[in-house]
Amino acid sequence: MEKRDAVPTGALRRWGWLVPACVTASAVAAGAAALYWTLSRDANVHYLTQKITHGPVVRAVTxxxxxxxVITVQVGTYVSGxxxxxxxxxxxxxxxxRLCAKIDPRPYQIVVDQDRASLAVARAQLVKDRASLAYAKASYERNQRLVQTKAVSQDALDSARSAYEQALxxxxxxxxxxxxRQAELNAAQINLGYTDIVSPVDGTVVSRSVEMGQTVAASFQTPTLFLVATDLTAMQVDTNVSESDIGAVRLGQRASFTVESFPNRPFDGEVTQVRQSPQTIQNVVTYDAVISVPNPDLLLKPGMTATARVIIDKRDDALRAPNAALRYTPGGLPTIGPLVAAPxxxxxxxxxxxxxxxxxxxxxxxxxxxDAYTEIVKGDLRPGDEVIVGEQQKQRRS
Incomplete structure (x- = not known):
């Protein structure tokens, strides 16, 4: 068996020192890089903040x-002329x-005169026929007495009785x-009276559509000659509320609106009607919510276009956060999306x-x-806390 040379102990010690040293250096380098990235990122990012505050939170329908x-009366004519x-x-x-206009009364005066004459003829005929009745009655009564003595025939008595009944x-x-004839005269006098166009209420004329010499015809539809507003110190705004918002509108809710003539002056009012009749224009369904508003200075004119805001809920002094903060996500974190819910x-x-x-x-x-703030009901937030609504990268100096 071949014997292998052993590795010198000094070499093992050198290798044993080198391996841990390499691992430690890598960890230190990685940590340093991470720390450098964090510090450099924090140093290069400028956070845009707003503070948590106390204030009103108002939800409204626009x-x-x-x-x-409030009341506009159409003054028309019943007769033509x-x-x-x-x-x-x-x-x-x-x-x-008050007399506002006059239609030529002569054709209607002629009818009145004719009917008055016809009435006079009928009354004269009544006087004449009463005289005939008196004679027929006397003749009948006389024949009743004479028929008993056979001075006149029964036929003469019957004829006298018939004449008396006919006269009666x-x-x-x-x-x-x-x-x-009296009814015809009354109708003619009423038509004659309709030639006077009078105001049916106290108010102000806001529209006029008639001139002297103009012929008006009331055969099929009553023409409108004047529009009279009863009281211009009390106005109303007929708003078109979409069907998605009408469910939140209630009677008595406060509202404000502006008109183009006074863009910087809001007018305050109250919802007094939510009408059930829908209005459909180009497949868009809206409902009329009526806002009543006082107009003591007569600044509001009929027909002005108003942009209204109906307050459907309100917190006067709520702890609130800006809505922009709920949509912010730091750039260094994964993008999760706005309004992230708790897990x-x-x-x-x-x-x-x-x-x-x-x-x-x-x-x-x-x-x-x-649209601007969200009420904080519960959470680790206090007035003055700076919430982040955005961030900007600082420009590096060369």
Missing amino acids: ASGTVNP VIQARYCDYNTKVEKG AQIGLDEATIDQ DGSGAVRLFVLREGSPQAVFFTQGLDD
């Missing part, structure tokens, strides 16, 4: 609409019963004719707080949220 008077005079114009203050029936016919299934969500110069993940239970 909708567009139109400013309208030529406008003879006009007494009301735009912005005219009117009282109930004629009186009833005349009275009915008088009632008919324990509690429903808490994650954000990152800048503590001692490094981001630390904190989970918290969220409450009400709006």
